[in-house]
Amino acid sequence: xxxxxxxxxxxxxxxxxxRRPRFRRQLPQQRRxxxxxxxxxxxxRYGHDGLSIRTISAQAGVSxxxxxxxxxxxxxxxxxAFSHFNRELVDTLKAAAARADTPGARLRxxxxxxxSPPNLDADVLAVWVVFWGxxxxxxxxxxxxxxxxxxxxxxxxxxxxxxxxxxxxxxRGRARGGGANLRLAAIGLTALLDGLWLDWCLExxxxxxxxxxxxxxxxxxxxxxxxxxxxSA
Amino acid sequence: xxxxxxxxxxxxxxxxxxRRPRFRRQLPQQRRxxxxxxxxxxxxRYGHDGLSIRTISAQAGVSxxxxxxxxxxxxxxxxxAFSHFNRELVDTLKAAAARADTPGARLRxxxxxxxSPPNLDADVLAVWVVFWGxxxxxxxxxxxxxxxxxxxxxxxxxxxxxxxxxxxxxxRGRARGGGANLRLAAIGLTALLDGLWLDWCLExxxxxxxxxxxxxxxxxxxxxxxxxxxxSA
DNA sequence: CGTGCTGTTGTACGATCGTTCAACAAGTTG
DNA sequence: CAACTTGTTGAACGATCGTACAACAGCACG
Numbered sequence: 001x002x003x004x005x006x007x008x009x010x011x012x013x014x015x016x017x018x019r020r021p022r023f024r025r026q027l028p029q030q031r032r033x034x035x036x037x038x039x040x041x042x043x044x045r046y047g048h049d050g051l052s053i054r055t056i057s058a059q060a061g062v063s064x065x066x067x068x069x070x071x072x073x074x075x076x077x078x079x080x081a082f083s084h085f086n087r088e089l090v091d092t093l094k095a096a097a098a099r100a101d102t103p104g105a106r107l108r109x110x111x112x113x114x115x116s117p118p119n120l121d122a123d124v125l126a127v128w129v130v131f132w133g134x135x136x137x138x139x140x141x142x143x144x145x146x147x148x149x150x151x152x153x154x155x156x157x158x159x160x161x162x163x164x165x166x167x168x169x170x171x172r173g174r175a176r177g178g179g180a181n182l183r184l185a186a187i188g189l190t191a192l193l194d195g196l197w198l199d200w201c202l203e204x205x206x207x208x209x210x211x212x213x214x215x216x217x218x219x220x221x222x223x224x225x226x227x228x229x230x231x232s233a
Numbered sequence: 234x235x236x237x238x239x240x241x242x243x244x245x246x247x248x249x250x251x252r253r254p255r256f257r258r259q260l261p262q263q264r265r266x267x268x269x270x271x272x273x274x275x276x277x278r279y280g281h282d283g284l285s286i287r288t289i290s291a292q293a294g295v296s297x298x299x300x301x302x303x304x305x306x307x308x309x310x311x312x313x314a315f316s317h318f319n320r321e322l323v324d325t326l327k328a329a330a331a332r333a334d335t336p337g338a339r340l341r342x343x344x345x346x347x348x349s350p351p352n353l354d355a356d357v358l359a360v361w362v363v364f365w366g367x368x369x370x371x372x373x374x375x376x377x378x379x380x381x382x383x384x385x386x387x388x389x390x391x392x393x394x395x396x397x398x399x400x401x402x403x404x405r406g407r408a409r410g411g412g413a414n415l416r417l418a419a420i421g422l423t424a425l426l427d428g429l430w431l432d433w434c435l436e437x438x439x440x441x442x443x444x445x446x447x448x449x450x451x452x453x454x455x456x457x458x459x460x461x462x463x464x465s466a
Numbered sequence: 467c468g469t470g471c472t473g474t475t476g477t478a479c480g481a482t483c484g485t486t487c488a489a490c491a492a493g494t495t496g
Numbered sequence: 497c498a499a500c501t502t503g504t505t506g507a508a509c510g511a512t513c514g515t516a517c518a519a520c521a522g523c524a525c526g
Contacts, residue, residue: 025473025522047370048281053514063475068515070473126369133366135435136359137280145435187432187440188448192421195428199420202368202378207420215421222455258492258503286484296505301485303503 032070035060039081044123048130079140082131086148094155103162110159111216114193115209125201157186185223192219265303268293272314277356281363312373315364319381327388336395343392344449347426348442358434390419418456425452
């Protein structure tokens with residue numbers, strides 16, 4: 001198509017374009033980040049069908065061959081995008097929680113950040129679902145899941161532990177039985193979050209973000225009440 | 234595998250194969266059902282990659298051209314499989330609930346059926362996640378979702394309504410405010426169910442089925458207590 | 467300005483995709 | 497047994513897939 005004539009011919013006949021490079025070299029680190037961003041953007045726009053080398057390279061504005069120069073294969077690129085997606089979510093939620101100064105406020109901030117843009121965006125949630133759909137048959141995705149999703153679970157468990165610990169401090173010092181069931185409570189809360197995200201993704205008009213926060217707070221409230229009850233019993 | 238060799242050995246040239254038909258004609262209804270079953274089986278085995286005409290037709294033991302004879306295109310076949318998958322789940326859960334005779338027992342049976350085989354199977358859940366991942370960019374899938382997922386929500390809401398209604402009958406006759414929040418409670422329960430399914434799919438060893446049932450029952454219990462509280466207040 | 471490193475391009479390749487369609491044949495009918 | 501209907505086959509098509517690779521070119525450096 002273009003061929004080797006482009007550069008020389010332009011230099012002679014078209015002074016305006018003669019000096020403009022046809023592409024810009026970038027550091028691998030930056031280019032990798034751009035390719036990951038393009039991958040996520042393609043997922044948002046086209047779902048699973050957006051995960052093709054040509055679609056992604058077009059979105060990134062590079063040629064088809066560049067991806068395999070920076071990533072060994074497509075699966076690794078997708079896994080890298082999944083990892084970035086995970087880390088960005090956890091960082092966002094962790095930062096939101098850190099801005100508050102009491103356990104209760106931290107959890108509330110966490111929940112409100114969970115159900116606010118950019119996390120509560122139909123496109124974003126659809127990206128999650130596609131990643132989840134890849135999980136079972138992609139080793140790289142599984143590897144990333146085990147490595148990064150754990151952080152999310154730890155974050156939730158930490159927030160709950162602080163809250164329950166504080167709520168029962170006045171009574172006995174440490175919640176009895178609360179530690180054993182803290183694991184289950186965290187599982188339930190993350191499941192509730194994931195489920196609400198999923199349902200919102202499938203039917204955005206079904207409930208409002210505020211209601212989702214309220215549902216999660218009801219869960220936590222019931223948990224605290226139970227922990228306190230066990231404590232005083 | 235092929236056709237039955239029950240034909241009489243009246244063969245002239247090749248007694249072994251002469252009379253055996255190369256295929257058996259079937260009613261469109263039966264063939265469609267077989268193709269749908271093959272589609273789901275391929276999804277279980279190969280995830281999203283299993284959704285190819287050749288993989289499915291091989292699984293069904295038919296030629297590649299037959300699918301487009303019974304379905305206008307691949308998307309419609311997948312949507313039909315999704316519809317069948319939905320309906321089968323709802324029927325199973327509804328039947329389990331119907332076997333019990335009190336509202337509480339019905340809900341418990343519903344939950345236990347939700348977290349027992351064949352519903353709580355990693356392959357089955359992976360199929361759900363793939364379907365959900367297709368949702369946003371496939372009109373046929375959206376159409377099926379709107380048509381059949383509603384039944385599931387109605388089932389959950391009905392079970393909850395019976396339970397709350399019964400639990401507060403002795404007090405005042407009808408739950409005050411419970412009706413308004415029944416919608417949210419049903420949303421939360423379905424979200425909790427979906428989320429627990431999803432988490433179990435991503436990490437089957439994270440919790441045991443009994444624990445999932447217990448988590449859901451905690452949710453419902455808290456709901457009932459709140460409804461009773463509102464009633465007596 | 468020439469040289470070298472390497473990020474980048476774009477073609478090429480074989481595989482597989484969804485769909486089409488003419489031909490075949492199973493099973494029913496007269 | 498012949499005629500007919502229609503479920504079924506399988507080759508063929510063009511499109512697109514992921515990857516490989518030789519050539520090109522941006523840019524730092526001497």
